[in-house]
Amino acid sequence: MxxxxxxxxxxxxxxxxxxxxxxxxxxxxxxxxxxxxxxxxxxxxxxxxxxxxxxxxxxxxxxxxxxxxxxxxxxxxxxxxxxxxxxxxxxxxxxxxxxxxxxxxxxxxxxxxxxxxxxxxxxxxxxxxxxxxxxxxxxxxxxxxxxxxxxxxxxxxxxxxxxxxxxDVRVAELSKVVENVKRYVDVAFAQEIYGYCVTNGMSFDDLRMAVNSKNNVELLATDWGIGGECLPKDMNFLRTVCPSALLEGAEQADQDYRERIVKQVGSGKEVWVRGLSYKTGVKDLAHSRGVDLVRALEASGNTVRVEDPLFSPDELSAAGFNPIDELKGNYDNKNENHLATRVILDRQKALEIK
Structure with a gap:
């Protein structure tokens, strides 16, 4: 064979x-x-x-x-x-x-x-x-x-x-698209609830623990937005043949979530972005919303430094990013004026700016 x-x-x-x-x-x-x-x-x-x-x-x-x-x-x-x-x-x-x-x-x-x-x-x-x-x-x-x-x-x-x-081959064809779009909608919902928790001073982690204690329910975690190649592409596939206010709303919710992160940071800051890969545990920068976030923050007039446990500083530099220099960070921690203009963003706590 x-x-x-x-x-x-x-x-x-x-x-x-x-x-x-x-x-x-x-x-x-x-x-x-x-x-x-x-x-x-x-x-x-x-x-x-x-x-x-x-x-x-x-x-x-x-x-x-x-x-x-x-x-x-x-x-x-x-x-x-x-x-x-x-x-x-x-x-x-x-x-x-x-x-x-x-x-x-x-x-x-x-x-x-x-x-x-x-x-x-x-x-x-x-x-x-x-x-x-x-x-x-x-x-x-x-x-x-x-x-x-x-x-x-x-x-x-x-x-x-x-x-x-x-x-029916049409069912097999549609099944994969529906799998990915359902996950897209689930993530968009999680992003909306996470934003509500942040606004109202509640712990999203505690909420997830409470909700997910019911064995047929899962409130997903959030990231920098809905990235990767598959989920946005398959959302487009489905919306082309199935016009839906629900699907349109999920796309808009994700766009709003990503824009909110950038707006909260503002401009003229040194921003540390922790976690750049396509998703946690996957060493890939293609289609990464972390990459999109860095570029959006730079376009807003910020100086952005990054780190990711899967990439060495040299690899990040080769990919066109400024890696976080821990020695520089330790030195700057003694400089209150500089520290006041620094913002730290962690991928699992995207809206909780430090």
């Missing part, structure tokens, strides 16, 4: 390394990012940028970032040399309606689903910092035909703890 993972970002590479351990010598990865491929090659991984080298592939696992309309996915499909009898699994999160477009694309190329080509949708699930691989949690699988479901079952059943089969 020859397996190809298409797209070698965070999700795709995690899938690639997991499968490479399971099917040693049978897995290859492809990505259009030449520098990324060269980096992975130097580390000994079997990867390429050339789709022409990918012949006789039995299983295609599609994990590229989709783009707003799935354009990255269709670009990959255009370049793939698809053999009759192969399985194509779309693992990327999709705008609702994309699987039907993929079906039409493949049928226009002469393939009949369930007979000479097997198409399934198995949207990835992973919580980086919690799950080790994208196959550690139950997975949902949808398809257009029973034969496609059966083919997908043969491949995924040995890999995941539970495979939830859905006959």
């Amino acid at each position: 020859k397996i190809c993972v298409v797209g070698l970002g965070n999700i795709g590479f995690n899938l690639f390394t997991y499968l490479d351990q399971k099917f040693s010598g049978e897995v290859i990865g492809v990505d259009v990012n030449e520098s990324r491929v060269n980096e992975l090659r130097r580390k000994g991984h079997r990867v390429t940028t050339d789709y022409r080298a990918l012949t006789g592939i039995d299983v295609w696992l599609m994990a590229p970032s989709t783009g707003n309309q799935g354009q990255n996915l269709f670009s990959a499909l255009e370049h793939m040399i698809i053999c009759p009898g192969s399985l194509i699994s779309i693992e990327s999160t999709l705008p609702p309606g994309t699987m039907m477009r993929i079906r039409e694309f493949l049928e226009q190329r002469g393939f009949k689903l369930g007979t000479d080509l097997f198409l399934i949708h198995v949207p990835h699930r992973v919580m980086f910092g919690v799950d080790k691989t994208v196959c550690d949690t139950p997975r949902v699988m949808g398809a257009f035909t029973r034969a496609c479901l059966e083919k997908g079952r043969e491949f995924y059943n040995p890999l995941v703890p539970l495979l939830v089969e859905i006959a």
Whole structure:
């Protein structure tokens, strides 16, 4: 069996390394990012940028970032040399309606689903910092035909703890988007309640402890805002097909929350921002609201210094930030005039400015 993972970002590479351990010598990865491929090659991984080298592939696992309309996915499909009898699994999160477009694309190329080509949708699930691989949690699988479901079952059943089969592929497609948007709304709600607690001098931590003592309720923690690539993107996916005052309000609540932090700081301060990564425990600055916060504070006329336990001062400097110099901080603590203009922001206490 020859397996190809298409797209070698965070999700795709995690899938690639997991499968490479399971099917040693049978897995290859492809990505259009030449520098990324060269980096992975130097580390000994079997990867390429050339789709022409990918012949006789039995299983295609599609994990590229989709783009707003799935354009990255269709670009990959255009370049793939698809053999009759192969399985194509779309693992990327999709705008609702994309699987039907993929079906039409493949049928226009002469393939009949369930007979000479097997198409399934198995949207990835992973919580980086919690799950080790994208196959550690139950997975949902949808398809257009029973034969496609059966083919997908043969491949995924040995890999995941539970495979939830859905006959209507639209439900599988929507399920991942709804998962992420529900979390978006839950976080936006937590931000609103946190702001209320701060305004009224109450402990949000104590409130969470009280609320979460009921086993079917969870009041989430807050951060610098709702970041990452997935949640804002999937909110846009859902709002495009499902206009909703609730979803619009959640987006506005998050925007208001982030703007409130900047307004509370004001201008002309030295600001220490503690915690810059995409989220706690994940060493990644891409799509980080912490990064957005630093830039917004700088644009407001503040001098901003940062620290993050996952990054060294040199790494932060290389990324274009001013790291907190603890020796300088200790010296300045003796200088009351300087201390009066300093503001300290901690990611878990974003609105509680010190």
